[in-house]
Amino acid sequence: MARVDSHELRLLENGEAFFARVGEAIAAARDEVLLESFILFEDKVGLALQQQLVAAARRGVRVEATVDGYGSPHFSPGFIAALSDAGVRLRVFDPHRPLLGMRMHVFRRLHRKLLVIDGRRAFIGGINFSADHLADFGPDSKQDYAVEVAGPIAATVRDFMHAALSGDGTGERWHPPPAPRDAALRFVLRDNRNRSRDIEHAYRQAIRAAQEEVLLANAYFFPGYGFTRDLRHAARRGVRVVLLMQGQPDTPLARIARRLYRPLAESGVELHEYCRRPFHGKVAVVDREWATVGSSNLDPLSLSLNLESNLVVRDRDFAGELRARLLHLLEEDCEPVDQARMPPWRPWHVLTRPLLFHCLRRFPDWAGLLPAHTPKTALLRPDPGTTP
Template sequence: MSVEGHWREGNRVRLLENGEGFYARAFEAIEAARSEILLETFILFEDEVGHALHARLVEAARRGVRVSVLVDGYGSPGFSGDFLAPLAEAGVVMRSYDPGTHPLGIRLNLFRRMHRKLLVIDGRIAFVGGINYSADHLLLGGPESKQDYAVEVHGPVVADIHAFVRAQEGAPGADGDRTHAGVEQGGDARAMFVVRDNHAHRDDIEQAYREAIRGARQRIIIANAYFFPGHGFLHELRAAARRGVDVRLILQGEPDMPAVMMAARTLYRQLIGDGVRIHEYCTRPFHGKVAVVDDDWATVGSSNLDPLSLSLNLEANLVVRDRGFAADLADSLDRLWEHHCEPVTLEGLKRRPRWPVPQPVLYHVLRRFPRWAGLLPGHRPRVVTLAAPSRMPAPPRPLAATCVDKHAGG
């Protein structure tokens, strides 16, 4: 299968590392917005970063900018009235993707989340990546702060991102195919916006990775927080290593979710046996979802390489063909590889504690997880407009077609 995306010529793409790099540029763009701010994020917390964003969105709306925000109902489960009221009073439209009830404080809507992180300003500038709006993306947050990446992009591909986000609002938007030629040319990079949903684009992001892996001739660097791809992906990765490609994986060594590292480690022995080199990032939790192939292919986005991202969640990545951008990302990953990671070896694996569950059993359970999750009682995801507790929320409306989960009822 091929990717259902469109390569756009003439873009300028800038790598942004960690919250320090991303928030500075995103907030600057929000402050300069003239007509429209469209934002989607998995997590928005009421912490120093969330309040900094909040202040800028309120100010933008008060000066006449149309502001629309979509958060995930699981990742961002609730907001105080003091947070929501100023947004509503300024005219910001704040919505939640599929919020659920929490009996006994337990969140049950675990799967098929809106995991994208997108920001589009005036239809001219877009940001795509894996960074949420929370203080744990700032290095000053201490040992639990996350290592992560995003991109700022100018050029024709922004029209595709803009049209996509407008469609998620259920609002008429520019068709990227008709308008990309009229967007200001940003640079020399070719770029393609790729999404994963539960309707028409179920495996587009995975296929973008696999096409690049099959065509690799020199190197593959994949740095991903949650790594447990399917058999076909692993087969092509191992085949690349066997034909002499320098295949490197940077995975979590200090995970925010220990089960994730346990799952990835069930794959290590076979991958190393075929020549794949693996390093675990041990400075702090790794949250990135990025890759470089050869000298001119790279991707940055929200999609992990695990069953949730590849089979259930709503995700978005930017794929870039540009030597300069690929070199910038490769340089950043090389620094992690050399100075912040520990190599994984077959001898070292022998010294690690035995698993409480036999590794073959764990592997096959995890491999079949998306299929089993799809059998859970389903429902039609909804978007709910949020308001302060004293206000009556607008009734939920059905999602745009690209968001509808066909595993759910109907």
């Protein structure tokens, strides 16, 4: 555990550590539990969370939970009834019925993973409430991170979540309290209004200021031109730049992102793929002092469309612990990306590579032109006669 100003921080790795601490925190709640998650599945993890929330509500704690309508598309009537009967309010952000069995409205999702207990303790990270974050799920269990923080910033997260609950669920109209630029802890958001690039800017400012090392671990790495340019410039001025990415791409976009390998490597960036199991983390450490843990990938969806949240920490102890864990992954479970594993160079890349970078650079502007709809958050209610 790290102590930063008047805060206590605990780095949580994978579901085993995260779910245990979440359960203890909810069991100790006295006044309020506020939760947001992209995914809540009705598996053993989701059912355990349901029981924890029900128990809290029955002892008089206000319990508010919000999940994304795309990430969490279905709950059984009994699951909803058990929560509702106990007084838990479960909301779905931007719900839409499947069309011909396919989930629609992929863009502009609630991708945040937040939990606040009594305004004193907060959890921020990338871990969803699903069994695939546990090792016993098998080879497809995910490697991921979250941070537990106790202290004044938890009240800031609580105020933001209250604003999201009282509005359309986005929290875009919330105005954070002023904080010094060199604050040890910062709660950073990405939305589609006034904070559309705040998380990206936090990363890029740290990379541009780096003097020794940038260690970046991200499941979906496909940033824009400016971001990749900052990484390449850092490597060229002598900063050690290390990227840890997933070695088992599970989306077409993640596979296309491998086209970035060669120009990054040519600039001196070290590339590694995590091959033990799916990598789902969204973390970074710069100069062994600056660190971030959160929900934001470094791809067009997270940087340009989704609602995201990260915690930025300036502390050598916390950054050192995260760095040590990432270095352990690099040494034990990663493979370096050499020339033989990069997509082969072809003559037409002279044209396609600039086009790729142009698309990456302009994607945020283009994304704003996509047909937008006003998101809404719906309170789920049990069907009459449903027995929990």
